[in-house]
Amino acid sequence: MATKDEALEKILAIMHSQNLTVEDVEAVVDTSRRQLSDHRSRFLSGILGLLGGVFVFSGISIFIALNWDVMNTAARIISTLGSGLAVFIIALVAAEDERYVKARVPLYLIASALQPTGILVAIDEFSSGGDWHHAVLITAALMTFQQATAFWQKRDSVLLFTSIFFLIWFSAVLLDLFGADEGFIALFLGSCILAMCIAIERTPYRGVTSFWYFMGGFAFFGGLFTLIQHTVIELLFISAACGGVILSTYIRSRILLFVSTVALLGYISYFTSEHFVDSFGWPIVLMFLGLVLIGLSSAALRVSRRYMT
Amino acid sequence: MKALFRQNMMLVVSVALPLLVVIMFAAASILPRLYTAPPEHDLILAYDTRGVTRREAPFNVQLSVVDNRVVARVSKAKESSHGSIPRIYRYTHETKSFHEISVPFTEGTYQLSAGAVIPIPELEAVRVTSDLRAPDGYEFRGNESDSGFLSELFGGGNNLNSVTIAKDGAIVRLRLPTTDSLYRRYNIKFIGWVID
Numbered sequence: 001m002a003t004k005d006e007a008l009e010k011i012l013a014i015m016h017s018q019n020l021t022v023e024d025v026e027a028v029v030d031t032s033r034r035q036l037s038d039h040r041s042r043f044l045s046g047i048l049g050l051l052g053g054v055f056v057f058s059g060i061s062i063f064i065a066l067n068w069d070v071m072n073t074a075a076r077i078i079s080t081l082g083s084g085l086a087v088f089i090i091a092l093v094a095a096e097d098e099r100y101v102k103a104r105v106p107l108y109l110i111a112s113a114l115q116p117t118g119i120l121v122a123i124d125e126f127s128s129g130g131d132w133h134h135a136v137l138i139t140a141a142l143m144t145f146q147q148a149t150a151f152w153q154k155r156d157s158v159l160l161f162t163s164i165f166f167l168i169w170f171s172a173v174l175l176d177l178f179g180a181d182e183g184f185i186a187l188f189l190g191s192c193i194l195a196m197c198i199a200i201e202r203t204p205y206r207g208v209t210s211f212w213y214f215m216g217g218f219a220f221f222g223g224l225f226t227l228i229q230h231t232v233i234e235l236l237f238i239s240a241a242c243g244g245v246i247l248s249t250y251i252r253s254r255i256l257l258f259v260s261t262v263a264l265l266g267y268i269s270y271f272t273s274e275h276f277v278d279s280f281g282w283p284i285v286l287m288f289l290g291l292v293l294i295g296l297s298s299a300a301l302r303v304s305r306r307y308m309t
Numbered sequence: 310m311k312a313l314f315r316q317n318m319m320l321v322v323s324v325a326l327p328l329l330v331v332i333m334f335a336a337a338s339i340l341p342r343l344y345t346a347p348p349e350h351d352l353i354l355a356y357d358t359r360g361v362t363r364r365e366a367p368f369n370v371q372l373s374v375v376d377n378r379v380v381a382r383v384s385k386a387k388e389s390s391h392g393s394i395p396r397i398y399r400y401t402h403e404t405k406s407f408h409e410i411s412v413p414f415t416e417g418t419y420q421l422s423a424g425a426v427i428p429i430p431e432l433e434a435v436r437v438t439s440d441l442r443a444p445d446g447y448e449f450r451g452n453e454s455d456s457g458f459l460s461e462l463f464g465g466g467n468n469l470n471s472v473t474i475a476k477d478g479a480i481v482r483l484r485l486p487t488t489d490s491l492y493r494r495y496n497i498k499f500i501g502w503v504i505d
Contacts, residue, residue, distance in 0.1 A: 069450075069452065069471075069473050069480075069482070070338075070473055070480045070481075070482045071338065071480070072337065072338065072341060072475070072478040072479070072480055073478065074337035074478065075334055075337040075338045078330060078333045078334045078337055079330075079334055082330045082333060082334070083327075083330055086326035086327055086329070086330050089322060089326055090319070090322050090323050090326055093318055093319050093322045093323075094319050096318075096319075097318065097319045099319070100319045
């Protein structure tokens with residue numbers, strides 16, 4: 001439209017042709033204004049909620065840190081576990097009230113930090129030595145149960161996020177207790193996390209997957225590399241990284257594409273530096289590698305544009 | 310009233326729960342102190358000045374309790390490092406304060422050979438037990454401000470010039486008489502409780 005007057009004329013024409021009154025148009029404009037205002041206040045409420053959460057967490061943390069040495073057993077447990085439980089209950093109540101619904105995110109996260117700390121403090125205060133694995137397993141199991149139950153009840157993606165976190169913590173410590181190799185633990189948990197993310201993609205909670213694709217991808221490739229480094233099947237890492245790129249296009253995950261590309265670039269850099277660093281052709285290889293990297297990064301960008309938008 | 314509470318449940322819970330935690334915390338911290346008698350014995354601590362002050366010497370002075378007496382014995386420092394003379398502090402339970410006990414250090418002290426004893430007049434008549442638990446039940450806990458991952462996580466460990474003593478959940482913080490930022494918790498050494 002060339003001018004404002006022309007646009008207004010068109011609106012007027014549409015109003016006449018559709019038998020729309022001025023009140024109808026006013027109502028639509030009002031609704032649009034209200035939606036914009038709601039969006040702004042939600043954004044502001046979210047920011048204030050996060051800031052409030054940071055202040056609450058800092059306050060509790062500094063108080064605990066400054067007074068830790070003069071606290072007895074009960075005071076230590078109350079200040080950590082007690083605070084954590086209180087914050088968790090406040091978060092549950094906030095989730096029910098539309099005015100404070102944004103505040104629930106930092107509150108859930110604070111509770112997820114304070115509660116396991118409190119349980120570990122309680123175990124430390126009442127135990128007389130023993131294997132640390134058992135203390136962490138009890139803590140992680142309790143937290144997984146609590147967060148998963150709350151998620152089941154509230155259907156809140158934040159609780160799904162924390163449930164996954166505590167479940168992974170539990171699994172990692174359990175595998176470590178049974179003497180599993182670090183590389184195997186990372187590979188196994190990475191695969192599980194990626195599988196879990198793919199399953200979550202089909203649910204309304206897909207918002208939590210970005211972080212877990214990142215963590216799962218890095219754990220998977222890190223674990224795989226640790227396991228097959230200096231073995232005859234080391235080159236299979238390239239196939240795995242390429243598989244990651246293909247999988248990322250299938251599930252439309254930019255984060256997994258990023259992680260897979262980084263794994264591929266990392267391995268190519270490692271391989272050339274390992275096998276060609278002392279050779280005469282190293283500078284040529286470096287230049288070749290540079291071109292390959294540029295090619296790969298451009299390919300990743302093309303894949304991202306073509307399959308994920 | 311009920312409807313008002315129901316409408317503002319979030320505010321009610323946000324005020325009530327932290328308040329409950331604070332009350333429980335206060336009760337857990339204060340009640341043991343109310344029902345536990347204050348310390349009845351003085352405490353002797355040493356502060357290793359190595360690398361902190363100018364009280365360095367060509368030898369070390371080791372403080373120990375032998376036959377319920379505090380003994381300051383000379384031991385040769387390693388050639389590569391300087392020795393030090395510790396500062397000694399006595400916590401008086403009646404005044405709830407520390408004062409420094411002077412260690413006489415003259416030119417002649419430099420000539421002392423390893424194993425020689427440096428007399429400390431103020432402690433010669435004092436009987437001391439090196440048990441961590443005093444006869445009145447108070448136990449020396451030292452400086453725990455770095456005792457766990459929690460303190461590390463939250464940036465604790467700022468009370469470098471203080472130690473704590475505890476009995477039945479009652480914990481008393483004792484601050485050494487200085488604001489010297491060079492205090493290091495590991496430099497504060499327990500010598501013993503004064504028994505008479």
